[in-house]
Amino acid sequence: MNPTLRRRLICALALFLAALVQSAWADAMRFHGAKPDFLVLVALLGAMFCEANESAALGFFAGLLMACLAAPPTSGFGSLIVSRTLVAFGVGWLEERIFRDNALIAVIVAACGTALAEGLFFVFTPQHHIGHWLRGVGLTTLYNALLALPLYLLIRRCLGPRPRPDEF
Amino acid sequence: MRSEERSPNARRYWAVLLFVVLGTLIGVWHNNRNDRGAQDYVEGGVRGVVAPPANALGRVSHWFGAQTYWLFHGHAVAEENQKLKERVAELEGENAALREMQINYDRLRDDLSFVRQDGAPKIAADVITRRADPKFDTLLISRGSRDGVKPNSVVVTRNGLVGRVFEVTPGTASVLMLTDQKSGVGARVQRPESRAVGVCEGDNSAVLMLLGLSGEADIKKDDIIVTSGLGGIYPKGLVIGTVLEVKEDEGNVGKVVRVKPRVDFDHLEEVYVLP
Numbered sequence: 001m002n003p004t005l006r007r008r009l010i011c012a013l014a015l016f017l018a019a020l021v022q023s024a025w026a027d028a029m030r031f032h033g034a035k036p037d038f039l040v041l042v043a044l045l046g047a048m049f050c051e052a053n054e055s056a057a058l059g060f061f062a063g064l065l066m067a068c069l070a071a072p073p074t075s076g077f078g079s080l081i082v083s084r085t086l087v088a089f090g091v092g093w094l095e096e097r098i099f100r101d102n103a104l105i106a107v108i109v110a111a112c113g114t115a116l117a118e119g120l121f122f123v124f125t126p127q128h129h130i131g132h133w134l135r136g137v138g139l140t141t142l143y144n145a146l147l148a149l150p151l152y153l154l155i156r157r158c159l160g161p162r163p164r165p166d167e168f
Numbered sequence: 169m170r171s172e173e174r175s176p177n178a179r180r181y182w183a184v185l186l187f188v189v190l191g192t193l194i195g196v197w198h199n200n201r202n203d204r205g206a207q208d209y210v211e212g213g214v215r216g217v218v219a220p221p222a223n224a225l226g227r228v229s230h231w232f233g234a235q236t237y238w239l240f241h242g243h244a245v246a247e248e249n250q251k252l253k254e255r256v257a258e259l260e261g262e263n264a265a266l267r268e269m270q271i272n273y274d275r276l277r278d279d280l281s282f283v284r285q286d287g288a289p290k291i292a293a294d295v296i297t298r299r300a301d302p303k304f305d306t307l308l309i310s311r312g313s314r315d316g317v318k319p320n321s322v323v324v325t326r327n328g329l330v331g332r333v334f335e336v337t338p339g340t341a342s343v344l345m346l347t348d349q350k351s352g353v354g355a356r357v358q359r360p361e362s363r364a365v366g367v368c369e370g371d372n373s374a375v376l377m378l379l380g381l382s383g384e385a386d387i388k389k390d391d392i393i394v395t396s397g398l399g400g401i402y403p404k405g406l407v408i409g410t411v412l413e414v415k416e417d418e419g420n421v422g423k424v425v426r427v428k429p430r431v432d433f434d435h436l437e438e439v440y441v442l443p
Binding site for chain 2: 059060070086137
């Protein structure tokens with residue numbers, strides 16, 4: 001199979017599985033108030049193996065899936081999509097320039113990316129109770145950072161090492 | 169060097185611009201449809217694909233959890249069983265008194281023409297997703313517009329009020345739980361000597377805040393809080409929770425009350441929708 005097509009199919013499948021896991025188990029996986037956000041995590045880690053435009057698409061669909069599954073009541077549907085698109089694109093773009101395929105980078109990307117995605121969401125759709133929101137984001141960021149390493153290794157096993165720029 | 173790499177960034181990274189514009193348009197369109205009470209077909213399509221397998225996965229994991237629970241909680245189960253037996257005996261006595269009161273209540277209710285409201289059939293629904301996004305206290309349930317669920321339909325369990333529907337697709341509905349920061353429900357102290365009225369609001373934590381009470385409001389710990397019926401969405405008399413703590417607010421002009429919801433939002437599996 002064409003490697004590009006294979007990579008895109010694997011990313012699509014990973015997003016779908018992340019949506020299922022997020023729906024069925026994320027709330028039950030709560031630990032001292034911290035809950036994971038698998039969709040953001042898969043978008044960020046997947047973006048490390050994709051070029052910037054593909055990363056933007058990955059973020060877009062991660063945001064769309066989350067918005068459809070946990071649609072916020074009055075606003076924020078578009079904010080979820082746009083914030084994930086921008087952050088995943090940023091990871092893909094940085095990966096082309098600075099990052100290297102590295103497990104430590106994956107943990108940093110998961111932590112910073114989750115916080116940044118939620119920060120952008122807050123800018124687009126301000127929340128009432130900032131203290132609770134900050135606590136929730138902090139805990140989700142920590143949870144995602146903890147999950148990043150095993151998930152990164154799984155994705156890397158499925159996708160193989162990141163291709164060189166001319167191989168995309 | 170590829171021609172793509174020579175092109176300016178704005179052209180090379182066209183996709184991000186496209187997806188940002190598309191995301192914004194979808195968001196605006198979604199909000200417009202929502203405001204008019206119309207269905208969002210994008211959301212309906214996505215949920216149509218994700219909700220059935222997510223529901224099946226949730227059921228399988230629940231079944232698996234139930235089968236293996238004793239492995240990890242055997243001693244705790246025995247203790248809990250003993251406590252429950254004692255509690256059942258206590259409740260049986262209470263139940264007999266309540267039955268008598270129920271007879272009187274039913275008669276009065278008929279007189280007050282509440283039969284239609286209370287007698288409406290309830291729609292049972294499975295919880296497909298609970299707090300899929302950690303930021304929002306929302307549920308996705310397995311009934312939608314084709315089952316008669318509408319925006320602002322009230323969602324309850326046997327224990328009390330869960331929240332209200334804010335969005336429907338043909339096969340699913342989104343429910344805003346009482347604990348969400350955007351939730352607010354007219355509330356009243358059930359105790360006949362008090363009947364103080366306020367607004368119960370969520371803040372995404374496990375307890376609710378009862379606000380808008382005057383400084384003289386008669387309210388104390390363990391009072392039961394029910395819906396007041398004011399506001400037009402929630403019917404009167406649904407149990408919200410129990411008072412945990414009462415505090416004077418800073419200016420001493422009102423009271424701030426923390427309420428523990430009667431419904432266990434962390435273990436919701438089935439709910440009922442009042443259409």
